Amino acid sequence: MQFLSDNAAVVHPAIWQAMRDADQASAPYDGDALSQRLDAAFSETFGRECHVLWVATGTAANCLALSTMVPPHGAVICHREAHIEMDEGGAPGFYLHGAKLILAEGDAAKLNPDSVLAATANIRDDVHQVQPAALSVTQASEYGALYQPQEIAALGALARSKGWRFHMDGARFANAVAGLDCSPADAAGPVDALSFGCIKNGAMSAEAIVFFDSDLADIARYRRKRAGHLQSKGRYLAAQLLAMLQDDLWLANARAANQAAAQIAARAEDRLLFPVEANEVFCRLTQAEKAALRDQGFGFYDWGDDAARFVTAWNTHPHDAAGLARAIAAL
Incomplete structure (x- = not known):
C-alpha cells in the first residue's frame, strides 16, 4: 500500500496507448506533428496564447524556464521550502549560471507579498548585491497548500511593480486546479511561465514548460538544446502531454x-x-x-x-x- 510519492505511481493506460500510437516514423526532435500541436492544445486549455516545450523532468522544466528570466548576476525569490531550493541538487545555480535564490517565509510553504518584500527589503540597488529578477511559487505548495487565485494575482501584481518575471512550479498543478475547482487560467494567474507537471499525474517521462511570453519561449528553445533536453524522438513526449489534456484526463x-x-x-x-x-x-x-x-x-x-x-x-x-x-x- 504505497504512499511514498505520486512519482511512484504507474503510468496511466491512456498514456501508454498514446505512446504506442506515436510509434511510427516521423520527423525528429520537435518537428513531428504531435509536438507541433502542443501550442494549440495548451492555448485552448488556458484560454490564452501558449508556447509549449516538452522536457523530461520537472527539474529541467523549472530551471530552463527560470534561465530565460534571470541573468547570472540576478536572483530568484522563492519560499524557503521551495523545491528549487530543497530538492533540485543545485540545478538552479547550474542552469542559471550562478544566479542566487533569495529565500522568503510563509505559512504552509506559501509566499505572500509581505514575506517577499521582507526578504528583499535590505537589498541595495547597486552592483555589490544580486538583484531580484524573478519570483517563483509552487502550486500546490510543497506542503500541499493551494494558492487562491487572488493570492496569485497579488503576487503577480507585486512582481510586475518591481519589474520581476513570475514563474510557477506546477509539479502538482493538476491537483491545485482540481482542488480549487477553478479554471487553469485562474490557478496560474499572471505568470510568465508554468512548469506543467504530468509525471506525478500519470505520465511516464514528459513535463511541459508553458510559456505565456513568446520571447521567453524562443530563448528556451536554444537553452533546451544546450542543456541536453532536446530529445531526438520528441513525439513520444508530445504524445503523453496531448493524451493528458485529452478529455481532461x-x-x-x-x-x-x-x-x-x-x-x-x-x-x-x-x-x-x-x-x-x-x-x-x-x-x-x-x-x-x-x-x-x-x-x-x-x-x-x-x-x-x-x-x-x-x-x-x-x-x-x-x-x-x-x-x-x-x-x-x-x-
Missing part, C-alpha cells in the same frame, strides 16, 4: 488523488500539520507509530523525527486509502 487523475488524500485526512484529525487541499497529507506520528503503520504494509516517507508524509496518486485504490485512514485513527 489530467483533471480526472488529479481529482482521484485529491479524493484519496481527503479520505485519509478525515480520520487523521488533530494529527494534521497542514490543511489537506491537494494530494499530500502531513501527520504527527511518533517513531513507534510509524513502525506500526509500516508493519501493516503502508509505505511513506518520514518528515523529521515526529511526522510523516503520505502522498496519494491517480491510481490510489479507495480501499488502500480507507485502510490507511483506519490505521491512523486506531493508533
Whole structure:
C-alpha cells in the first residue's frame, strides 16, 4: 500500500496507448506533428496564447524556464521550502549560471507579498548585491497548500511593480486546479511561465514548460538544446502531454488523488500539520507509530523525527486509502 510519492505511481493506460500510437516514423526532435500541436492544445486549455516545450523532468522544466528570466548576476525569490531550493541538487545555480535564490517565509510553504518584500527589503540597488529578477511559487505548495487565485494575482501584481518575471512550479498543478475547482487560467494567474507537471499525474517521462511570453519561449528553445533536453524522438513526449489534456484526463487523475488524500485526512484529525487541499497529507506520528503503520504494509516517507508524509496518486485504490485512514485513527 504505497504512499511514498505520486512519482511512484504507474503510468496511466491512456498514456501508454498514446505512446504506442506515436510509434511510427516521423520527423525528429520537435518537428513531428504531435509536438507541433502542443501550442494549440495548451492555448485552448488556458484560454490564452501558449508556447509549449516538452522536457523530461520537472527539474529541467523549472530551471530552463527560470534561465530565460534571470541573468547570472540576478536572483530568484522563492519560499524557503521551495523545491528549487530543497530538492533540485543545485540545478538552479547550474542552469542559471550562478544566479542566487533569495529565500522568503510563509505559512504552509506559501509566499505572500509581505514575506517577499521582507526578504528583499535590505537589498541595495547597486552592483555589490544580486538583484531580484524573478519570483517563483509552487502550486500546490510543497506542503500541499493551494494558492487562491487572488493570492496569485497579488503576487503577480507585486512582481510586475518591481519589474520581476513570475514563474510557477506546477509539479502538482493538476491537483491545485482540481482542488480549487477553478479554471487553469485562474490557478496560474499572471505568470510568465508554468512548469506543467504530468509525471506525478500519470505520465511516464514528459513535463511541459508553458510559456505565456513568446520571447521567453524562443530563448528556451536554444537553452533546451544546450542543456541536453532536446530529445531526438520528441513525439513520444508530445504524445503523453496531448493524451493528458485529452478529455481532461489530467483533471480526472488529479481529482482521484485529491479524493484519496481527503479520505485519509478525515480520520487523521488533530494529527494534521497542514490543511489537506491537494494530494499530500502531513501527520504527527511518533517513531513507534510509524513502525506500526509500516508493519501493516503502508509505505511513506518520514518528515523529521515526529511526522510523516503520505502522498496519494491517480491510481490510489479507495480501499488502500480507507485502510490507511483506519490505521491512523486506531493508533
